[in-house]
Amino acid sequence: MKICILGAGTMGSGIAQVFAQKGHEVVLRDIKEEFTTKGYLFIDKTLEKMVMKERMTTNEKNEIMDRITPTVDIGMARDCDLVIEAAVENINIKKKIFAELDKICNKNTILATNTSSLSITEIAVATERPDKVIGMHFFNPAPVMQLVEIIKGLSTSEHTFEIIKELAKSLGKTEVEVEEAPGFVVNRMLIPMINEAVGILADGVSGAEDIDNAMKLGANHPLGPLALGDLIGLDVCLFIMEILESEYCDPKYRPHPLLRKMVRGNRLGKKTGKGFFEY
Ligand SMILES: CC(=O)CC(=O)SCCNC(=O)CCNC(=O)[C@H](O)C(C)(C)COP(=O)(O)OP(=O)(O)OC[C@H]1O[C@@H](n2cnc3c(N)ncnc32)[C@H](O)[C@@H]1OP(=O)(O)O
Numbered sequence: 558m559k560i561c562i563l564g565a566g567t568m569g570s571g572i573a574q575v576f577a578q579k580g581h582e583v584v585l586r587d588i589k590e591e592f593t594t595k596g597y598l599f600i601d602k603t604l605e606k607m608v609m610k611e612r613m614t615t616n617e618k619n620e621i622m623d624r625i626t627p628t629v630d631i632g633m634a635r636d637c638d639l640v641i642e643a644a645v646e647n648i649n650i651k652k653k654i655f656a657e658l659d660k661i662c663n664k665n666t667i668l669a670t671n672t673s674s675l676s677i678t679e680i681a682v683a684t685e686r687p688d689k690v691i692g693m694h695f696f697n698p699a700p701v702m703q704l705v706e707i708i709k710g711l712s713t714s715e716h717t718f719e720i721i722k723e724l725a726k727s728l729g730k731t732e733v734e735v736e737e738a739p740g741f742v743v744n745r746m747l748i749p750m751i752n753e754a755v756g757i758l759a760d761g762v763s764g765a766e767d768i769d770n771a772m773k774l775g776a777n778h779p780l781g782p783l784a785l786g787d788l789i790g791l792d793v794c795l796f797i798m799e800i801l802e803s804e805y806c807d808p809k810y811r812p813h814p815l816l817r818k819m820v821r822g823n824r825l826g827k828k829t830g831k832g833f834f835e836y
């Protein structure tokens with residue numbers, strides 16, 4: 558299969574790696590060459606670690622890298638069987654991307670989004686193929702995390718759902734079927750938990766390391782909530798809280814002011830080198 562991934566950031570690069578490792582041809586598209594290069598080099602570095610651990614040979618690594626074509630040309634989506642959009646969590650940007658893809662891509666191409674919280678139905682109406690628009694939500698880091706949430710919008714066809722379900726399985730992932738709702742299943746629980754940890758820190762109840770240790774040792778979480786926020790990206794966490802708040806009109810989803818402050822200060826976590834912790 559030939560896959561186009563839009564966005565070479567945290568998720569796009571990980572998803573590209575997953576597909577290329579399973580033998581698919583991948584076009585990795587971003588808006589600037591520096592972003593595609595960064596994503597491509599991140600994959601190279603991750604695979605190099607696997608070579609060092611003797612999980613693959615240098616030859617195998619090179620073959621995987623050869624299957625990935627970084628580009629800024631969205632026209633390269635033209636002959637792809639599937640497009641997975643992993644650009645910023647902004648409904649207007651996603652609708653614009655999908656409207657453009659709808660014009661460029663073959664009429665049978667499935668257009669999937671990796672959105673964390675947005676409406677598949679709203680993204681789908683920007684196209685003339687709403688039956689072929691679906692949520693394929695990978696988790697971070699995509700090469701490691703087992704789950705893919707498959708989200709159906711109002712018009713997503715059963716046929717599209719079945720194709721994506723089988724594809725997720727063939728990637729070695731486990732899927733859960735989700736009817737569209739803000740934040741789907743995982744993020745509706747996970748992101749408010751991270752937001753609450755930010756509140757605990759802001760209230761001075763405990764320090765960042767202690768909050769994280771408390772959840773690691775007291776709830777067996779592999780990462781504490783603040784380090785997890787840093788891994789996801791605090792901007793992404795804020796986008797998701799804003800969507801939950803505006804869609805449910807429920808103040809329990811209010812983003813904590815400290816979360817906003819961190820984002821305003823470009824302390825986004827791992828991707829900018831500094832969040833609640835330093836990297
Ligand atoms: C926001 C959304 O819309 C949805 C989301 O994604 S929410 C976020 C969901 N993700 C989580 O909850 C992650 C929770 N954390 C974890 O599971 C673990 O901390 C972790 C897998 C990220 C790292 O595990 P760790 O034991 O702390 O560190 P580490 O030993 O470095 O890594 C474990 C393995 O993962 C691999 N790994 C870590 N990061 C990786 C990456 N970015 N790409 C590929 N492999 C990676 C490591 O190479 C290592 O592999 P081996 O065990 O085979 O040697």
Ligand SMILES: NC(=O)C1=CN([C@@H]2O[C@H](COP(=O)(O)OP(=O)(O)OC[C@H]3O[C@@H](n4cnc5c(N)ncnc54)[C@H](O)[C@@H]3O)[C@@H](O)[C@H]2O)C=CC1
Nearest residue numbers: 563564566567568587588592643644645646672673697789
């Ligand atoms: N960070 C996370 O843990 C997770 C994020 N997601 C979702 O995945 C999507 C991407 O998130 P991240 O990778 O974290 O963001 P990121 O900020 O790391 O990367 C986004 C990339 O998209 C690029 N981009 C912007 N407009 C574009 C366009 N028109 N075409 C192609 N590329 C474009 C940006 O230049 C940037 O490189 C978001 O919708 C997010 O909600 C989903 C699961 C987990």
